[in-house]
Amino acid sequence: MAVKRRKNKALPPPQGCPLTQCMRLLGGAWTPNIIWYLRSQPRRFSELMADIPGVSPKVFTARLKRLEKDGILVRQVMPTSPPSVEYSLTNLGRELTPAIDAIVQVGHKLKRRYRG
Amino acid sequence: MAVKRRKNKALPPPQGCPLTQCMRLLGGAWTPNIIWYLRSQPRRFSELMADIPGVSPKVFTARLKRLEKDGILVRQVMPTSPPSVEYSLTNLGRELTPAIDAIVQVGHKLKRRYRG
DNA sequence: CTGTATCCTTGGCGATACTG
DNA sequence: CAGTATCGCCAAGGATACAG
Numbered sequence: 001m002a003v004k005r006r007k008n009k010a011l012p013p014p015q016g017c018p019l020t021q022c023m024r025l026l027g028g029a030w031t032p033n034i035i036w037y038l039r040s041q042p043r044r045f046s047e048l049m050a051d052i053p054g055v056s057p058k059v060f061t062a063r064l065k066r067l068e069k070d071g072i073l074v075r076q077v078m079p080t081s082p083p084s085v086e087y088s089l090t091n092l093g094r095e096l097t098p099a100i101d102a103i104v105q106v107g108h109k110l111k112r113r114y115r116g
Numbered sequence: 117m118a119v120k121r122r123k124n125k126a127l128p129p130p131q132g133c134p135l136t137q138c139m140r141l142l143g144g145a146w147t148p149n150i151i152w153y154l155r156s157q158p159r160r161f162s163e164l165m166a167d168i169p170g171v172s173p174k175v176f177t178a179r180l181k182r183l184e185k186d187g188i189l190v191r192q193v194m195p196t197s198p199p200s201v202e203y204s205l206t207n208l209g210r211e212l213t214p215a216i217d218a219i220v221q222v223g224h225k226l227k228r229r230y231r232g
Numbered sequence: 233c234t235g236t237a238t239c240c241t242t243g244g245c246g247a248t249a250c251t252g
Numbered sequence: 253c254a255g256t257a258t259c260g261c262c263a264a265g266g267a268t269a270c271a272g
Binding site for chain 4: 160161162165173174176177193196198199200201
């Protein structure tokens with residue numbers, strides 16, 4: 001989209017850069033964790049909330065909405081008696097998992113380094 | 117068959133969340149790009165600035181300082197006649213490159229997808 | 233259960249000018 | 253050349269209460 005160049009507005013890093021492109025998707029505060037917990041199976045809203053402690057419902061909803069809009073996951077309302085909603089990764093979302101995996105790998109190394 | 121998913125815990129949960137640990141390092145606005153441009157060779161301050169257009173020196177310095185403090189890169193003052201400073205990745209920094217690579221790979225896929 | 237609605241705070245980011 | 257100093261903004265994130 002057209003670059004909005006207001007006063008202090010962000011014009012974030014090199015636009016054409018695939019790095020930036022991708023970081024925009026998983027840059028959100030809880031985004032990588034959401035993808036991580038959805039990687040093997042669909043999860044319901046409260047399940048995800050429980051998986052990722054410390055996030056408020058407002059922020060969580062915002063993240064999920066953005067991820068849905070970006071085509072990373074799909075939201076499906078289940079016709080159960082207590083209404084439930086199931087989130088699952090799309091194919092596009094699944095393409096992000098190698099990157100997440102790589103990040104997790106490095107995370108493990110970091111932990112070892114900082115503790116050892 | 118119907119997957120029993122109800123109270124089911126998610127994956128082998130990444131304890132202490134290496135994901136978050138790592139994202140904190142490369143979550144900054146220009147951070148992944150800096151690592152990217154340092155991956156193959158050391159670069160000087162203004163070279164990096166030129167590599168990554170649009171960043172102000174203040175922010176750039178802040179990023180570099182934080183990366184140095186986190187042990188991702190090293191800052192070395194060169195005793196040249198016009199003073200110059202060289203930044204290069206540490207071993208720890210080099211361990212981040214697979215993750216960056218993976219992210220870039222996904223970025224390429226995203227570009228293809230969004231452009232048809 | 234699955235979210236919205238409000239309100240508030242923070243710190244990350246930006247621009248510009250200046251310095252050793 | 254390689255940064256600091258100042259100033260300012262605003263959107264992301266958080267807390268809490270409420271709603272369908």
